[in-house]
Amino acid sequence: MFRYIVRRLLQMILTFFGATFIVYALVFANQDDPLQALAGERPITASVRQALTERYHLDEPFLKQYWYYMKGLLSGDFGTSLTGRKISDMMTQAWPVTIKLALIAMVIAATVAVTAGVISGIRRGSMFDNTTLVVTLVILSLPIVVLAPLAQLIFGIKLGWFPPTAGAHPDFHALLLPALVLGSLVIATELRVTRSSVAENLRSDYVRTARAKGLSRKRVIGVHVLRNSLIPVVTLIGVDIGGLMSGAIVTEGVFNIPGVGFNLFRGIRTEDGPLVVGFVSILVIVFLVVNLLVDLLYAALDPRIRYE
Amino acid sequence: MLGNRPWKMAVGATAIALLAAGCSGGGSEDTDATSKSIVIGIGEPQHLIPSNTTETSGAAVLASLFYPLIDFDEKSQPVEVGAESVTSDDNKVWTVKLKPGFTFSNGEPVVSDNFIDAWNYGAYGPNAQGASYFYERIEGYADLQSVDPDGEDGPKKAPEPKAKTLTGLKKVDDSTFTVTLSTPFAGWKSVMGYTAFLPLPKAAFSAPGTIAEGFEDAMVGNGPFKMKGKWEHDSQIVVEKVADFKGTAPKIDGVTWKIYQDQKAEYADLTAGNVDVQTTIPIESLAAAPGDLGDRFQKSPSSSFAFVGFPTFQKEFAKKEVRQALSMAVNRQEMTDQIFLGSQTPATSFVSPAVAGYRENTCGDNCKYDPAKAKQLYDANGGPKKIQVTYNADGGHKAWVDAMCNQINKSLGIECTGVGEPKFADLLTKVEKKEPVGLIRLGWVMDYPLMENYLGPLYGTGGSSNYYGYSNPAFDNLVKEGSAAPTTDAAIAKWQAAEDILADDMPVIPLRFGQNVFGHSEKVKNVHVDIFTKVDLYKIEINS
Numbered sequence: 001m002f003r004y005i006v007r008r009l010l011q012m013i014l015t016f017f018g019a020t021f022i023v024y025a026l027v028f029a030n031q032d033d034p035l036q037a038l039a040g041e042r043p044i045t046a047s048v049r050q051a052l053t054e055r056y057h058l059d060e061p062f063l064k065q066y067w068y069y070m071k072g073l074l075s076g077d078f079g080t081s082l083t084g085r086k087i088s089d090m091m092t093q094a095w096p097v098t099i100k101l102a103l104i105a106m107v108i109a110a111t112v113a114v115t116a117g118v119i120s121g122i123r124r125g126s127m128f129d130n131t132t133l134v135v136t137l138v139i140l141s142l143p144i145v146v147l148a149p150l151a152q153l154i155f156g157i158k159l160g161w162f163p164p165t166a167g168a169h170p171d172f173h174a175l176l177l178p179a180l181v182l183g184s185l186v187i188a189t190e191l192r193v194t195r196s197s198v199a200e201n202l203r204s205d206y207v208r209t210a211r212a213k214g215l216s217r218k219r220v221i222g223v224h225v226l227r228n229s230l231i232p233v234v235t236l237i238g239v240d241i242g243g244l245m246s247g248a249i250v251t252e253g254v255f256n257i258p259g260v261g262f263n264l265f266r267g268i269r270t271e272d273g274p275l276v277v278g279f280v281s282i283l284v285i286v287f288l289v290v291n292l293l294v295d296l297l298y299a300a301l302d303p304r305i306r307y308e
Numbered sequence: 309m310l311g312n313r314p315w316k317m318a319v320g321a322t323a324i325a326l327l328a329a330g331c332s333g334g335g336s337e338d339t340d341a342t343s344k345s346i347v348i349g350i351g352e353p354q355h356l357i358p359s360n361t362t363e364t365s366g367a368a369v370l371a372s373l374f375y376p377l378i379d380f381d382e383k384s385q386p387v388e389v390g391a392e393s394v395t396s397d398d399n400k401v402w403t404v405k406l407k408p409g410f411t412f413s414n415g416e417p418v419v420s421d422n423f424i425d426a427w428n429y430g431a432y433g434p435n436a437q438g439a440s441y442f443y444e445r446i447e448g449y450a451d452l453q454s455v456d457p458d459g460e461d462g463p464k465k466a467p468e469p470k471a472k473t474l475t476g477l478k479k480v481d482d483s484t485f486t487v488t489l490s491t492p493f494a495g496w497k498s499v500m501g502y503t504a505f506l507p508l509p510k511a512a513f514s515a516p517g518t519i520a521e522g523f524e525d526a527m528v529g530n531g532p533f534k535m536k537g538k539w540e541h542d543s544q545i546v547v548e549k550v551a552d553f554k555g556t557a558p559k560i561d562g563v564t565w566k567i568y569q570d571q572k573a574e575y576a577d578l579t580a581g582n583v584d585v586q587t588t589i590p591i592e593s594l595a596a597a598p599g600d601l602g603d604r605f606q607k608s609p610s611s612s613f614a615f616v617g618f619p620t621f622q623k624e625f626a627k628k629e630v631r632q633a634l635s636m637a638v639n640r641q642e643m644t645d646q647i648f649l650g651s652q653t654p655a656t657s658f659v660s661p662a663v664a665g666y667r668e669n670t671c672g673d674n675c676k677y678d679p680a681k682a683k684q685l686y687d688a689n690g691g692p693k694k695i696q697v698t699y700n701a702d703g704g705h706k707a708w709v710d711a712m713c714n715q716i717n718k719s720l721g722i723e724c725t726g727v728g729e730p731k732f733a734d735l736l737t738k739v740e741k742k743e744p745v746g747l748i749r750l751g752w753v754m755d756y757p758l759m760e761n762y763l764g765p766l767y768g769t770g771g772s773s774n775y776y777g778y779s780n781p782a783f784d785n786l787v788k789e790g791s792a793a794p795t796t797d798a799a800i801a802k803w804q805a806a807e808d809i810l811a812d813d814m815p816v817i818p819l820r821f822g823q824n825v826f827g828h829s830e831k832v833k834n835v836h837v838d839i840f841t842k843v844d845l846y847k848i849e850i851n852s
Contacts, residue, residue, distance in 0.1 A: 018828070032733055032737065033733035033737070036731075036732065037731060037732075039438070040412060041751060042438075043765070043772035043773050044438075045440060045441045046455075047433035047453040047454070047774075048436045048440060049465075050433075050454075050455075050466055051435070054466070083354045084357065089541070119318040147570070156580065157576060157580050157681075161564065164577055165576060165582070167543060167566075168540065168542055204823035252569075254573055256568050256569060256570065256573040256574070258352075258542030265569075269702070
């Protein structure tokens with residue numbers, strides 16, 4: 001177990017450097033005039049352009065720029081954005097609110113999906129099953145660009161149940177609506193995976209054995225079926241956590257949450273290499289750690305799986 | 309057995325996460341309804357150092373923190389505010405006298421040096437201040453710049469500029485200083501109304517010519533409001549009233565500049581009453597706004613000007629008759645009504661109505677929609693059968709460019725297509741390489757309310773925004789003569805003569821003048837949004 005974790009951690013370092021290199025290269029390829037992108041349509045005077053180009057090494061070749069960046073990164077310096085703000089400051093502001101949002105969204109989604117999925121799986125073809133299938137179909141087909149403003153209009157403005165926007169320091173209540181919207185992205189798939197997994201396991205031999213042993217229905221479903229059915233769902237949830245953090249661009253925009261998605265959007269729009277790469281580096285780490293946790297959870301769910 | 313341990317860990321981690329999510333946060337930022345402080349929405353300012361502030365969000369915040377030398381009245385004429393007087397005998401040497409008794413919010417008195425130091429800092433090339441070109445007219449500006457000897461891509465670094473201070477700025481005493489321009493300019497007083505000409509306190513500098521670390525996040529100004537706490541990036545900037553302020557006192561106690569990334573989110577907060585003033589209502593919400601806001605939905609003139617330019621390097625547009633015909637083929641009124649829902653007005657002049665000297669319809673018949681005459685003129689002069697209009701796709705221009713092309717197609721029976729470039733910079737790159745981009749979509753927002761601020765940058769030879777390369781010596785001379793004229797009236801006469809040349813030459817097709825389309829909550833009244841899209845903080849009141 002220990003050796004396994006160490007091995008995985010070592011692999012992570014390689015993955016991390018590979019990923020940041022690729023992302024840096026992609027941003028560099030997309031970059032043609034970040035100074036103009038920042039200034040919008042205003043003309044930039046020659047001397048300003050010259051001074052900023054030198055300050056941010058914009059005229060240097062790719063590998064040299066990457067070297068400057070990596071040198072800073074390894075000494076714990078994420079660099080500065082083109083507006084002169086420290087990227088580490090921007091991160092300490094953006095990450096907490098996005099993590100909160102993603103966690104609330106994930107907990108809501110997982111709770112609803114697993115509960116409803118299990119019930120649907122047990123009572124296949126029932127009224128409940130058919131209703132959830134239709135509802136998830138509707139949610140799946142609604143893109144978030146429609147869902148988010150719609151939820152804001154109905155629950156935020158017309159009904160007034162939630163504040164229409166959350167802002168930079170939202171409380172739990174203000175985050176609930178954006179989290180619901182964000183969670184609905186993954187709820188449908190998680191629910192359907194749980195349902196089919198439960199339905200399949202219900203037919204398996206060990207369940208029949210358990211029933212034949214005279215175990216109570218509660219114990220058969222709660223322990224034997226659920227535990228086995230959760231393996232694919234946990235994988236999905238693990239991947240979703242990363243997705244929820246990086247994929248909140250639309251939700252964060254609609255509900256005015258200056259989190260990771262917003263900063264990524266700003267970085268891409270203004271061709272701000274260090275800003276994008278800084279946030280993506282952390283995202284890469286989040287993905288890697290979550291994946292490791294998911295893999296470790298397999299062992300807990302299925303005793304047959306062992307890591308050496 | 310590792311059977312149970314990971315389970316507990318997972319459950320524990322989830323519990324901690326939920327707890328963290330639920331309990332932390334909650335910095336209460338809601339101002340209660342009874343307070344006399346208001347909330348105004350802005351975007352995240354790029355900078356707050358005055359000489360580096362070139363966009364409206366930063367300028368809005370600075371307007372609350374600073375008391376400028378010069379402001380503008382309803383007719384866009386410059387009036388002294390923080391200055392006792394700004395005078396000149398020859399339009400070359402300007403004497404600025406400061407009103408006595410003013411202090412910065414940290415207690416420092418406002419003296420001449422505060423202006424001189426701030427402007428020197430702004431003009432010094434290596435400081436890379438976005439608004440540095442405003443100091444261009446001051447004597448000695450060139451010595452503060454340096455040119456890279458082998459161009460941007462070369463290995464050599466630019467040498468240090470010759471001087472660190474402008475020779476044109478001279479202190480007379482603590483409340484008087486002179487500004488010497490390199491050439492006389494009658495409109496200089498108006499130029500000084502821009503944010504780049506605000507003072508900075510001694511506390512701003514850690515050493516001469518170096519801004520102290522962290523000063524920008526906790527700006528200290530000489531205005532009616534001071535910053536409460538720090539600039540909370542991407543969140544808000546809170547300012548509160550300065551006690552016993554010497555100048556005009558505002559009627560509100562403070563402003564929370566709430567930062568939005570998306571104007572649609574700001575509009576949602578406006579309708580819910582969480583924002584008191586939104587200066588720009590996004591086009592997506594325009595249809596609903598009159599119903600949502602009633603008479604709290606308002607319009608006022610702004611200085612923005614939208615047009616398309618003819619690239620001079622494309623021979624097919626060389627004949628002015630072809631350019632005139634294309635202009636006549638466009639139905640401006642239909643465009644502003646159908647696509648902009650009346651939020652913009654048709655433009656038939658080459659400068660904005662926001663400036664003194666504007667005359668209606670200087671473009672005359674050339675901007676009048678007349679498809680029959682347009683077709684006849686176009687065909688007679690052999691206009692190209694195929695044209696394209698290039699725009700930047702990230703600015704929401706597709707709808708109207710396509711509509712304009714349709715109008716041209718219908719009027720002239722040719723094939724006009726809109727071509728989107730991803731970004732404005734991409735468009736400029738193509739123009740610089742002289743690729744056949746066709747008509748170029750452009751826009752302009754003025755820096756100071758003078759005709760010259762449109763004529764020079766947009767149509768002057770080598771103008772900063774003259775990407776299409778229009779050049780007419782007669783026009784350049786008239787603009788120059790106007791700038792050197794002894795009085796503003798004489799200047800305007802010259803500039804108007806210059807504008808008349810444009811009406812015949814048609815280097816661009818004027819299309820639309822912008823308006824501020826703004827809304828406010830029920831909490832406030834007397835809301836005025838000026839030509840710079842700034843809320844007038846001295847007029848706005850709380851509804852009692």
